[in-house]
Amino acid sequence: MADRPVAALGNRTPLEAARKPNMDEIAKRGISGLMDTIAPGVPPGSDTAHLALLGYDPYETYTGRGPFEAAGAGIDLRAGDIALRANYATVDDDLVIRDRRAGRIHDTAQLAKAIQQIKLPGVQILFKSTVGHRATLVLRGKGLSHEITDSDPHRTGTKVLQVKPLTKKAAKTAGLLNEFSRESHQVLKYHPLNKERVGQGLPQANCLLLRGAGVAPHLAPLQEKFGLESACVAAAALVKGVCRMAGMKVIDAPGATGGVDTDLNAKCEAVLRALETNELVLLHVKGFDEASHDGNAVAKVQLIERVDAMIGSLLAAADFIVLAVDHTTPVSVREHTGDPVPITIAGPGVRGDGVASYDERAAARGGIGRIRGKDLLPILADLMGKGKKFGA
Amino acid sequence: MADRPVAALGNRTPLEAARKPNMDEIAKRGISGLMDTIAPGVPPGSDTAHLALLGYDPYETYTGRGPFEAAGAGIDLRAGDIALRANYATVDDDLVIRDRRAGRIHDTAQLAKAIQQIKLPGVQILFKSTVGHRATLVLRGKGLSHEITDSDPHRTGTKVLQVKPLTKKAAKTAGLLNEFSRESHQVLKYHPLNKERVGQGLPQANCLLLRGAGVAPHLAPLQEKFGLESACVAAAALVKGVCRMAGMKVIDAPGATGGVDTDLNAKCEAVLRALETNELVLLHVKGFDEASHDGNAVAKVQLIERVDAMIGSLLAAADFIVLAVDHTTPVSVREHTGDPVPITIAGPGVRGDGVASYDERAAARGGIGRIRGKDLLPILADLMGKGKKFGA
Numbered sequence A, B: 001m002a003d004r005p006v007a008a009l010g011n012r013t014p015l016e017a018a019r020k021p022n023m024d025e026i027a028k029r030g031i032s033g034l035m036d037t038i039a040p041g042v043p044p045g046s047d048t049a050h051l052a053l054l055g056y057d058p059y060e061t062y063t064g065r066g067p068f069e070a071a072g073a074g075i076d077l078r079a080g081d082i083a084l085r086a087n088y089a090t091v092d093d094d095l096v097i098r099d100r101r102a103g104r105i106h107d108t109a110q111l112a113k114a115i116q117q118i119k120l121p122g123v124q125i126l127f128k129s130t131v132g133h134r135a136t137l138v139l140r141g142k143g144l145s146h147e148i149t150d151s152d153p154h155r156t157g158t159k160v161l162q163v164k165p166l167t168k169k170a171a172k173t174a175g176l177l178n179e180f181s182r183e184s185h186q187v188l189k190y191h192p193l194n195k196e197r198v199g200q201g202l203p204q205a206n207c208l209l210l211r212g213a214g215v216a217p218h219l220a221p222l223q224e225k226f227g228l229e230s231a232c233v234a235a236a237a238l239v240k241g242v243c244r245m246a247g248m249k250v251i252d253a254p255g256a257t258g259g260v261d262t263d264l265n266a267k268c269e270a271v272l273r274a275l276e277t278n279e280l281v282l283l284h285v286k287g288f289d290e291a292s293h294d295g296n297a298v299a300k301v302q303l304i305e306r307v308d309a310m311i312g313s314l315l316a317a318a319d320f321i322v323l324a325v326d327h328t329t330p331v332s333v334r335e336h337t338g339d340p341v342p343i344t345i346a347g348p349g350v351r352g353d354g355v356a357s358y359d360e361r362a363a364a365r366g367g368i369g370r371i372r373g374k375d376l377l378p379i380l381a382d383l384m385g386k387g388k389k390f391g392a
Helices: A021-029 A046-053 A066-072 A109-116 A168-189 A192-199 A222-226 A237-245 A264-277 A287-293 A297-312 A373-383 B021-029 B046-053 B066-072 B109-115 B168-189 B192-199 B222-226 B237-245 B264-275 B287-293 B297-312 B373-383
Strands: A031-036 A082-091 A097-099 A124-129 A134-140 A207-215 A230-233 A249-251 A280-283 A321-323 A341-346 A369-372 B031-036 B082-091 B097-099 B124-129 B134-140 B207-215 B230-233 B249-251 B280-283 B321-323 B341-346 B369-372
Touching (some): A021 A321, A046 A373, A066 A207, A134 A207, A168 A207, A222 A373, A230 A237, A249 A264, A341 A373, B021 B297, B066 B207, B082 B168, B230 B237, B230 B264
Parallel strands (some): A031 A369, A230 A249, A230 A280
Antiparallel strands (some): A031 A341, A082 A134
């Protein structure tokens, strides 16, 4: 939701321009401030931002997107697993990439099943197709490392790359992944589905491009860290992945698309149900990202107003309510930036500060001051009576 | 520039008392805040302050002033080099110090040339005279350590000290420096220049007092860290040293003295030229330090007003302009203190905050809140579109 002043909105941000009585009511009841989700001036990713929002130090726990994408796809990761993002792609006989998405193939369940049969010495493979041409690969075993290069050259017309180790101890992992690349190419090349695709004039999905290797960290579950039974309602795979790894129940709301057209009522109902059995529920609305990446300030204002209406139905449902943003995405930049984001915490006991609007500049005058993302959940947990004393 | 309220200025700080329309204009256009250059309550040195201002963690990169002074003197340091500050001094036959500055000797080029001939086992020596009685010594080789004591007792009437190791692994370095002390004493004692000085009734420069050992850190250049081609215009050797080690071009402005009489026009012109080929130019005005160390609030107000006039010529020259101070030096204290300093960032996209003056108390109500020195450059780089995303 957060932005920079937009000329077309009279030098206001979308949050300043939108009519949002419910968010403003929360700001009036609550205490506001600015938050550097990662660190001042550092543009957060969706994954690192949510690690921080759930109280983990992103610099200690994040090595790459792979593990969070794998967890988002429902794979139960163990600390030490190496996970990568994979693309089904089309290569010619010389392994030159012709289509990085294999004609945007989508029905890949059979292919994944065949890939899952591949055996590599000394490690276990977990492979799963996710959405469209996307899949995720996990290696489980001893002595693995994420310090390797991608096999995906990120463009067509060039050969698939050899995975290279960036450190000595990563040599074994690089070797295993190169073997996986060869084997999976053989498996896919002769798979009946690709024969069918050739017959239909479609590009074959005869190769897997690997990237984003990361090692699954040990994240102490929120139940253990703060004594909070928790759940999340989110559409974005990376967000779901982080929540799953934090021990939260991940609730799928029908109609939640991650776009501006997402079904907010379905999300709201999922939250209300989750609140019956959970002490903490995270509701993530992804659509702002889409409007921001499109540079569409008006769509952003409209979505803020729709989300505000939904929040009206949640006001009475919880003792505490926190409004936060995972990162700023200015419509003028169309990318994540490092500007701090506004936060407001309302609930019994907060030291109200006279801030009457939930927006970037009002929050800068709030009683919280300026904090880091990883400090937000400890502050909330403490207000909820779950603070963990350090010392005697 | 920064200070505490001064009774003689009607309980205003020099920044609050000065007439400075250009700085105030920048504050009006920009976003303001307070900055702890190192950490709250910690008085910064010029070297550590500039490390932080350039985005480096001073606690990770600073071990002593030696390396920055050596770099400021134009020595190209390599990571791992041990550098020390040296004074030409006068000792008697028992090595008791008679003058710590050898009669404020200044023409020492011949002496330095002779010293540079000294050979030590297994290490390379780089020795350079700087300003007046000052010089800098660099040891380059394997297994060196800066964890040693000074040979300079910091007072006259006592003997030159043996350099002692503070850790086991520093024993070799301490031994080498004691050998250097003996050798350099021999070289200087019999140098023709000292014969001349005896003839002229001047104290001999027959000894080198060593202090401020530090190890040259690896500083990732600003070009690599932020993708910024950068330069600095500064007179102070320590500031120039930090900038050089950060990969900035160091531009000497004729007439820049580091005092209150410095030629601000020359500095301003150097900045304008540097902006033609650089994305980031740091302009450092040292004179405030002199006025502050003299306890002269009026001189400080006058220099603020002169600097403000110069800033008028820079307003149109850059998209972004940042006003910052490296440390507070209250005229009442005459030393660096740990008070936070005011900062203002003006440029496209900043969330203006209604602050209308560039001074300590106005900045405390600004939209930036309170940040650390090392966060300033990441924030600026992000606003300039050079933010480095962490995560996916």
